[in-house]
Amino acid sequence: xxxxxxxxxxxxxxxxxxxxxxxxxxxxxxxxxxxxxxxxxxxxxxxxxxxxxxxxxxxxxxxxxxxxxxxxxxxxxxxxxxxxxxxxxxxxxxxxxxxxxxxxxxxxxxxxxxxxxxxxxxxxxxxxxxxxxxxxxxxxxxxxxxxxxxxxxxxxxxxxxxxxxxxxxxxxxxxxxxxxxxxxxxxxxxxxxxxxxxxxxxxxxxxxxxxxxxxxxxxxxxxxxxxxxxxxxxxxxxxxxxxxxxxxxxxxxxxxxxxxxxxxxxxxxxxxxxxxxxxxxxxxxxxxxxxxxxxxxxxxxxxxxx
Amino acid sequence: xxxxxxxxxxxxxxxxxxxxxxxxxxxxxxxxxxxxxxxxxxxxxxxxxxxxxxxxxxxxxxxxxxxxxxxxxxxxxxxxxxxxxxxxxxxxxxxxxxxxxxxxxxxxxxxxxxxxxxxxxxxxxxxxxxxxxxxxxxxxxxxxxxxxxxxxxxxxxxxxxxxxxxxxxxxxxxxx
Numbered sequence: 001x002x003x004x005x006x007x008x009x010x011x012x013x014x015x016x017x018x019x020x021x022x023x024x025x026x027x028x029x030x031x032x033x034x035x036x037x038x039x040x041x042x043x044x045x046x047x048x049x050x051x052x053x054x055x056x057x058x059x060x061x062x063x064x065x066x067x068x069x070x071x072x073x074x075x076x077x078x079x080x081x082x083x084x085x086x087x088x089x090x091x092x093x094x095x096x097x098x099x100x101x102x103x104x105x106x107x108x109x110x111x112x113x114x115x116x117x118x119x120x121x122x123x124x125x126x127x128x129x130x131x132x133x134x135x136x137x138x139x140x141x142x143x144x145x146x147x148x149x150x151x152x153x154x155x156x157x158x159x160x161x162x163x164x165x166x167x168x169x170x171x172x173x174x175x176x177x178x179x180x181x182x183x184x185x186x187x188x189x190x191x192x193x194x195x196x197x198x199x200x201x202x203x204x205x206x207x208x209x210x211x212x213x214x215x216x217x218x219x220x221x222x223x224x225x226x227x228x229x230x231x232x233x234x235x236x237x238x239x240x241x242x243x244x245x246x247x248x249x250x251x252x253x254x255x256x257x258x259x260x261x262x263x264x265x266x267x268x269x270x271x272x273x274x275x276x277x278x279x280x281x282x283x284x285x286x287x288x289x290x291x292x293x294x295x296x297x298x299x300x301x302x303x304x305x306x
Numbered sequence: 307x308x309x310x311x312x313x314x315x316x317x318x319x320x321x322x323x324x325x326x327x328x329x330x331x332x333x334x335x336x337x338x339x340x341x342x343x344x345x346x347x348x349x350x351x352x353x354x355x356x357x358x359x360x361x362x363x364x365x366x367x368x369x370x371x372x373x374x375x376x377x378x379x380x381x382x383x384x385x386x387x388x389x390x391x392x393x394x395x396x397x398x399x400x401x402x403x404x405x406x407x408x409x410x411x412x413x414x415x416x417x418x419x420x421x422x423x424x425x426x427x428x429x430x431x432x433x434x435x436x437x438x439x440x441x442x443x444x445x446x447x448x449x450x451x452x453x454x455x456x457x458x459x460x461x462x463x464x465x466x467x468x469x470x471x472x473x474x475x476x477x478x479x480x481x482x
Binding site: 001018022023024025026028032033034036037038039040042043061067294297298300301 | 371374375379380385386387389390391392393394422423425427428
């Protein structure tokens with residue numbers, strides 16, 4: 001493994017499989033009476049979240065504690081960032097206290113790459129702007145592999161707000177690296193230009209995208225990142241792109257439904273689908289802890305070839 | 307040690323285990339836990355032997371990976387982390403007499419890690435240590451309860467245990 005986990009782009013398929021296999025072993029720890037191993041004893045991990053997060057931050061904190069790391073979370077709402085400190089200054093000040101790893105979420109794409117260049121600590125990207133969210137893609141891959149026993153050759157349809165989604169970018173990179181056939185679908189206004197270059201099929205027809213799919217992955221409509229009229233209304237969006245039982249019926253009978261959360265019920269996904277038998281949305285959350293434990297463990301070792 | 311010798315040794319150990327632990331007709335509180343990699347097939351063979359000899363219920367058998375408990379994990383300045391494999395102990399170890407099984411007993415550090423790991427799963431009534439080979443050079447106060455063979459070695463040598471389940475053949479050899 002390299003020093004930092006900045007994105008799926010920097011990982012080889014061998015490293016991806018190593019993380020997934022390690023996560024298999026980590027998952028068992030969560031089922032023990034004492035859900036803790038001494039592996040990262042004496043290591044300090046700082047969770048630096050410049051954007052709101054419940055799932056990802058909780059998941060990282062639980063993963064760190066299960067590995068016995070000393071961990072603390074900085075929520076920016078109560079930090080010196082509000083007093084005008086820059087990202088680099090905040091990071092350098094945290095660095096001065098010698099943490100071993102910093103988990104970063106930031107609204108700016110590339111924030112983790114910037115910190116990676118100036119920090120001695122290992123940097124783990126927990127979502128940077130509209131760029132990447134590697135641990136989400138890894139836990140999605142873990143969940144897919146658990147249900148389908150493979151990733152290679154599967155048809156995966158990703159539907160929703162493609163433009164603002166870092167989850168999309170990380171998933172497209174990972175799934176194409178491992179040989180899946182990826183279809184993406186969303187309103188024209190929310191499809192980034194040149195998506196085809198990533199080796200995916202683009203369709204504005206959600207029916208076409210999900211036809212015979214093994215996996216349907218929904219993306220949230222990110223209204224907080226929209227400064228303009230990308231869609232006429234949420235209700236119209238649901239009519240044309242919302243994942244309903246009728247649309248799910250076009251996929252393979254054993255297709256699984258995924259969503260990285262937080263869900264907007266009745267916007268991108270119907271409640272009957274989100275709570276339906278093939279929904280693995282809560283399994284994704286459970287698997288997130290094991291995958292993040294694997295990443296923390298693997299990064300804590302010495303970097304390869306240095 | 308060749309295949310035949312390994313088989314006879316394991317049979318002898320199985321008899322010793324029963325002699326020491328089982329009231330006649332009763333192995334209910336025994337359980338085997340093999341340390342990955344080669345302790346696991348040895349534990350499975352012992353489970354089969356105990357059943358053959360005793361004729362009673364199958365002794366529950368688990369697999370333990372001690373990687374996350376190693377005392378040298380974060381001490382290497384360079385190099386990737388050792389591969390972690392699954393621990394599978396599909397039964398409660400509370401109040402059981404656990405037979406902890408490994409192929410070679412050397413410094414004792416693996417067993418120290420395994421004891422720490424086991425305690426995280428519950429509170430066994432007792433833990434006894436079974437090894438196929440004891441090669442000496444202990445660095446911790448650890449002693450095996452059942453030893454297949456004592457092999458005096460020098461620290462520069464290495465003891466290789468090959469098992470059919472992992473390596474395609476049964477053999478113990480000293481190299482170096």
